Amino acid sequence: MSAARHPADSLSGPAEDYLKAIYDLEQTRGAGAATNDIAQRLDIAAASVSGMIRRLAEHGLIEHEPYRGVRLTPQGRMAALRTIRRHRVIESYLATALGYPWDRVHDEAELLEHAASDELVDRMAAAIGEPATDPHGAPIPARDGSVTERPVIALEALGAGAVAVVARVGDEDAARLRYLAELGILPGARVEVVNRAPFDGPLTLRVDGDERTIGPALAAHVLVATPERSLLGG
């Protein structure tokens, strides 16, 4: 009959990775996270995920409905956000204070996030001026777990003539980040959709005065804020 131990205990590295993955999946899909999706995201066999799910549920961090998926408890969500904060502060610090190139901060942060103390992370954040987002534009959760999400849409969803500002790009694939940087598609860049092929065809953009073409798959990983949406509010 062991349940919900570890009051404010520290979690293992793997456990933190699971919680992060579940958090992300919950955000993307509306519902609970599926075993298979967690397995794919972490590159781990589905059977192993079942095992960890049992352990996390015993610790009160997730709720598990067999064959239906898992959801974070408030406690689990808090733990996930703490890890995400760590990750994004570290990414920002590596880029700003230590000159890491933006396509490499993710991997290094992935290693460090499980070892860094909250104090260290807070000192890092303070040293670089408490940034609101990481180098890829993802919001950095506050110490209390609150996250301010800007209203954004996928670049891929824009039509011809639209004007927008790049808010955020997916941070996991280093090669993709390098390519986007070459195109000038960085958070903060102003882009204008010059032409849009029908359905899910490529987009022609004007970025920084240059015309660039970008496929829909890549464009799906770029989130932008449009002036109208910003004014209308979310």
Added chain:
Amino acid sequence: MSAARHPADSLSGPAEDYLKAIYDLEQTRGAGAATNDIAQRLDIAAASVSGMIRRLAEHGLIEHEPYRGVRLTPQGRMAALRTIRRHRVIESYLATALGYPWDRVHDEAELLEHAASDELVDRMAAAIGEPATDPHGAPIPARDGSVTERPVIALEALGAGAVAVVARVGDEDAARLRYLAELGILPGARVEVVNRAPFDGPLTLRVDGDERTIGPALAAHVLVATPERSLLGG
């Protein structure tokens, strides 16, 4: 019959801690490190140490003569020095770049040293000007594993009238570090032995114009360089 695998593989955190401990014990005592000493240093049962010894020997990092102790192989010594470099660079960086108090850098570095990449450590070292020692005066091994040890003796070994410069203090005990800082006994401080009680009695020192008394047990953890020794060479 598996032996000496893992050519340049990365070691587990625990394994790195064992190698560090063995390195230190080899330095202090002349001979090989005893199971019990390793166990005590890492706060682990002696039986557990036997288990890890077997694993490290299989990986070619140490040589084990049953019931006689262990010695590092050149490969193991290199691995230990890499970890020690990581530890001391991180300590220095935390103190210099992030304002950590010197009694707290050790514990934080202990956590980080197993997760930080060589690139990160090198960037940290570069960012603070490639220091030669950590905040407690311990030398930072170079990337190639070379260490420059200054000739030092224990403060406790000085007689009345001796003048010396504090070179290094033991870094493990935070309370001790705070106390030494209060006395002004920091690396670089000039101390003069005003009086010395016979045998292992306390020392009266002049530090920074103030008279301080320090017991022999504490003084054994303070290493100093004397002008004479420096001139004569080690």
Added chain:
DNA sequence: CACAAGGTTTAGGGAAGCCTAAACTTTTCT
């Protein structure tokens, strides 16, 4: 020299995390 004390190793066990293979549930397709 024998024996007690102390240090070391083996035996056996446990938790975390991973794996593959097999069993089981749910969904989907005909």
Added chain:
DNA sequence: AGAAAAGTTTAGGCTTCCCTAAACCTTGTG
């Protein structure tokens, strides 16, 4: 509905790293 496909869980194994208890060397002492 019934069967195939897809997804999930259980079963059984493995490695790392820790533990306690018991067996085993080595040493120092009477």
